[in-house]
Amino acid sequence: MNPSGSLNPSPRTLEVESLSGFDRLVSSGAKTMHGWHAQSLDLRGRAPALAAMDAEGAVFLGCTFDPGVEDALRRRGALIFPKLAGVPFDAYRAELYTPQELYAGIRDTPYEETPDALVYQWSIRPGQRHRLDATLAAALHDHAIGDALDELSRSARDGGRTIVGVMGGHAAQRGSPGFADAASLGRLLARSGRMVATGGGPGAMEAANLGAYLSEAPEEEFRAVLVELAAVPGFRPSVSAWARAAAAVVERYPGGTASVGIPTWFYGHEPPNYFATRIAKYFANAVREAILLGLCNGGIVFLPGAAGTVQEIFQDACENYYGAPETLTPMVLVGRDHWERRYPTWPMLQSLAAGRAMEERIFLVDSVDEALAVLDS
Numbered sequence: 296m297n298p299s300g301s302l303n304p305s306p307r308t309l310e311v312e313s314l315s316g317f318d319r320l321v322s323s324g325a326k327t328m329h330g331w332h333a334q335s336l337d338l339r340g341r342a343p344a345l346a347a348m349d350a351e352g353a354v355f356l357g358c359t360f361d362p363g364v365e366d367a368l369r370r371r372g373a374l375i376f377p378k379l380a381g382v383p384f385d386a387y388r389a390e391l392y393t394p395q396e397l398y399a400g401i402r403d404t405p406y407e408e409t410p411d412a413l414v415y416q417w418s419i420r421p422g423q424r425h426r427l428d429a430t431l432a433a434a435l436h437d438h439a440i441g442d443a444l445d446e447l448s449r450s451a452r453d454g455g456r457t458i459v460g461v462m463g464g465h466a467a468q469r470g471s472p473g474f475a476d477a478a479s480l481g482r483l484l485a486r487s488g489r490m491v492a493t494g495g496g497p498g499a500m501e502a503a504n505l506g507a508y509l510s511e512a513p514e515e516e517f518r519a520v521l522v523e524l525a526a527v528p529g530f531r532p533s534v535s536a537w538a539r540a541a542a543a544v545v546e547r548y549p550g551g552t553a554s555v556g557i558p559t560w561f562y563g564h565e566p567p568n569y570f571a572t573r574i575a576k577y578f579a580n581a582v583r584e585a586i587l588l589g590l591c592n593g594g595i596v597f598l599p600g601a602a603g604t605v606q607e608i609f610q611d612a613c614e615n616y617y618g619a620p621e622t623l624t625p626m627v628l629v630g631r632d633h634w635e636r637r638y639p640t641w642p643m644l645q646s647l648a649a650g651r652a653m654e655e656r657i658f659l660v661d662s663v664d665e666a667l668a669v670l671d672s
Contacts (some may be wrong), residue, residue, distance in 0.1 A: 307323050307348070307663055308330045308331075308332055309330055309651045310332050310334065310442070311332060311333040311334065311336070312334050312335075312336075312389035312390075313336070313389065314337065314338075314474065317333065317336060317338070317341070319554075321341075321344045321348075321643075325348060326329065326348060326349060327348055327351070327352075328345075328348050328349065328350055328352070328353035328373070329349065329351055329352035329353065330352055330353075331352075331353045331354070331593045332354045332356065333353070333354070333355045333356065333358055333386055334356045334358075334387050334388075334389045334439065335356065335357045335358065335387040335389050335439075336355075336356050336357060336358045336359070337358070337359045338355075338360050338361075338363065339359055339360065339361050339365070341361075342360070342361045342364050345360075345364060345368065346364075346367070347541030349371075350372055350373040350474065351371065351372035351373070352372065352373075353368070353372075353373040353374070354373070354374045354375075354376070355368065355373060355374070355375045355376065355380075355453065356376045356387040356435075357376060357377070357378050357385065357387030358375070359378075360565050361540065367475060367666045372610065374499055376435075377458060379431075379432045379435075379457075380410070381448070382417070382432045383410070383414050383417050383431075384410075384414050384417075384432075384436060385436075385439075386433075386436045386439065386440055386534070386631060387435060387436075388433040388439050388440070388443070389439065389442075389443060390434070390443050391440065391443045391444060391573040391574055391575050392573075392574040392575070392576055393506065393573070393574065394541075394542075394545070394569040394570070394572075394574060395569055395572065395601065396461070397409065397410055397553055397574060397576070398411060398542065399420050399543060399567065401535065401538050401539060402539065402542065404461035404508070405535045406487075406533075406534040406535040406538060406566065411566065411567060411576075412534075412563075412566075413538065414560060415498065415560050415563030416565065417429075417438065418433070418560050418565055418578060418588040419563065423645050424552060425614055430538055432644065433578040433579070434578075435580075437577050437579055437582060439496050439504075440575050440576065440577060441532050441575075441582075441586065441625045443492060443575070444555075444557075444575045444586065444590070447555065447573060447575075448590060449596065451490050451532050452592075455488075455489070456488060456489060456490050457489050457592055457594075458487045458489070458490045458491075458492050458494070458555070458590055458591050458592055458593055459478065459484050459490070459491060459492070459591060459593040459594055459595070459596065459670065460483045460491075460587065460590070460591035460595035460596070461480060461481060461484070461491055461492070461493050461499065461500070461502075461503035461595075461596050461598065462494065462499075462595060462596070462598065462600065462604050462607045462608075463477055463498065463499025463500065463503070463597065463599060463600045463604055464498050464499055464598070464599060464600035464601055464604060465496050465497050465498035465499070465500065465565055465602070465603070466498055466601075467498040467502060467598075468498075468528040469502075469521070469524040469525045469527065469528045470500075470521070470522075470524070470525025470528055470530050471528075471604030473499065473502075473598070473599060474498070474499070474501075474502045475502070475521055476502075476598070476662075476663050477498075477499040477500075477502035477503045477506070477598055477628075477663075478502040478505050478506035478517075478521060479663050480503055480506060480596060480598070480629075480667070481502065481503035481504060481505065481506025481507040481508075481510070481554070482506035482507065482509065482510045482517065482671075483663060483667045484503075484506075484507065484596075485506070485507040485508075485510035485552045485554065486510045486511075487670075487671070489670075490507075490554060491503055491504065491506075491507040491553065491554040491555070491559070491594055492552070492555040492556075492557065492587065492590055492591055493555070493556055493568075493571065494556070494557060494558060494576075494587060495556025495557050495568060495571050495574055495576070496556075496558050496562070496565045496566070496567065496568060497530050497565060497566065497568055497642055498529075498531065499536070499598045499599075499600065500556065500568060501541075501568035501569075501570060502555055503510050503554075504554050504568055504570035504571040505524075505541075505544075505570040507551075507552050507553075507554035507570075508545070508548070508551035508552055508554060508570045508571075509551060510547060510551075510552045510553075510571065511551070511552060512551075514624075520544055520548075521557075523540070523544070524540055524541070524544065527539075527540040527541065528565055530565070530566055531573040535616065536568050537566070538566065540570055541568065541569035542567075543567055544570075545569055545570065551570075551572065552572075553572045553573065554570070554571050554573075555571055555573050555574075555575065555590070556568060556570075556571025556573070556574045556575070557574075557575045557577070557580070557583055557586065557587045557590070558574065558576050558577075558583075559576065559577075559579070559580045559583045560576065560578050561577075561578065561580035561583075561595030562575070562577070562580065563642075579647065584606075584607070584610065585610075585639075587607075588607065588610055588611050588614065589614070591624065592624060592657075593624065593625075593643045593670070594605075594624045594625030594626065594627065594630060594670055595611055595624065595625070595626055595627070595635075596627045596666050596670075597626065597627065597628045597629065598629050598630070598661075599629070599630045599633040599634075603636070605638055605640055608626070608628070608640055608644065609640075609643075609644075611624075612626065612633035612644055612648075612653070612657075613625055614652065615653040615656065615657075616647055616648075616653060618653075620652040624656065624671065625655055625657075625658065625670060626644070626653075626656060626657045626658070627658045627659075627666045627669050627670065628640065628641055628644070628657075628658065628660070629660055629661070629663060629665075629666050630661065631659055631660075631661050631664070634659060635659070641659050645656055
């Protein structure tokens, strides 16, 4: 599996994911669309260009055409996947989500009426997860998200940035020491030139994305935002109030540092946080978990958490246990008391690592500053 979970691209195919990209190909003198994969494009007005090129072997996913063009392309050998009726999302989307897209309308309407909530409501209709059309739509969507995430990962690598994961409990409340620590970690990682990736939800995940987003803000302003957000400590009882507080910060500080959130509609009761600038939201949680861990080529910092974080620790440990030495990435557990006594994960991790290459890549520290120092070593 590649880091994004998308299908490995073939050297004989060309992804056409923007109208400007299509127009550039046409203007460069392309004569055939063989091997082109056009995804979620509005191609109305491009009928002459489409008619002038050989369509044999072209694939169009969820595209819009002028009347009669779709049938003509089929007759000329193109494969066309139509838009899916009754689905509240674009199964062929070419880009990751933004918080503004998922929370569209949150300023004036309750969370339950936002696109994010409506997609979750669609996904949990009785029998929905066993319907062929719904299963197909969700699978196509997750593939498209994986493809977009793969592009983001390549862009980060090309720019010389490693991606570091921050895992931790969703229960950390705004205003708590744990939330402040996670925010400081995200800030430190971003300021060191790394890209932060989280599970995209509330708690420690929101805090790490927040810290990354405001990494260029002055320290006193960063601390003031932490105090401001504490007025709405969590997403219960009101997701709307929780999201609006975050949206207000983002509006006041536009253009923050990029970071990634990878949440899932499987846990739709946990909303995505507003501070991840790029959101790869999946329907399939198992795929999402594997992708999140595999994406983090710069290692993972595990903040205090419970069952979900413990699962992620050992899922990552399994990858390192069986991995080639060149593929190993650091695992940094923060909080000695938490990981040695409350949830004694560290002793088990040490036992697994003993005598293996990963033994030199696992760490237990007590602070986020120590965690960053370990990653820098």
